[in-house]
Amino acid sequence: MLLIPPDTAEQTALTLEVVLRYHMAWKRRDLEAILAIYHPQVQYNDFFQNRSMGLTELRAYITSTLPRHPDEYLEHNDRIRADGCTAFIQYQTALKGSGERVVFRTSEAITVCDGLILRINEYASLVRDSEPQTGRHAPAISKLGLSARQLTFMARDLADYFTRQQPFLDPDLDLARIASATGYSRNQLSYLLNQVLGQSFYRYVTQARLAYLLERLVNHGENAPIEALAVSAGFNSTSAFYKAFRSHTGCTPKAWLKANCVRARR
Incomplete structure (x- = not known):
């Protein structure tokens, strides 16, 4: 079992340096640089999905959550803070396709050991202008296998599909056709529309x-x-x-x- 280093000023500086490199690798969408910063015994806990992952699972997970377009970015709520071996990042991502402002607010507690990231605890909650949410959707979303960031991608994909292809011009449009065109399942789209965007398909x-x-x-x-x-x-x-x-x-x-x-x- 690894021993977590003591919370000294030197460790705080090292933690901040490691997490800043990690942050910049995400901004560059550099998958290999991100993976290189993980400790061989890393544990990534995504509490929105109730999912825990080790190093062997993180390549697929990170690949599916990396920004795919240059204009996709996270809005950081605070600077990166470090205290001893732990750093904290807070950010939010806005969703497209709702009649009101809907965002996922996320915080990450990152533990650094031996100059590498040993543990990440990620917490996300859905917040609407009219009705703040506090993560109550986690049990349902865990069955769909989607992180908060993946849900923002889905919302964008759906909005972009409607803008480019205008499928709504067909009066017989149904959810099955949207699922086939976008590559998402009907259950995933239903969850996005009903539970996240707060509206029906109709x-x-x-x-x-x-x-x-x-x-x-x-x-x-x-x-x-x-x-x-x-x-x-x-x-x-x-x-x-x-x-x-x-x-x-x-x-x-x-x-x-x-x-x-x-x-x-x-």
């Missing part, structure tokens, strides 16, 4: 259809009847469109057009 699709329709009205000066535009946006009934429009904007299409579109003032 509401998510409806919001996309309304955003598409409103953008055409405002930026493209569409002059077709509003009912025809609703059909072209994927709504399969006029009553469903009017109900969704009022719920989203707080007014009828006629009142909204009068307030926002040149065509209604002609």
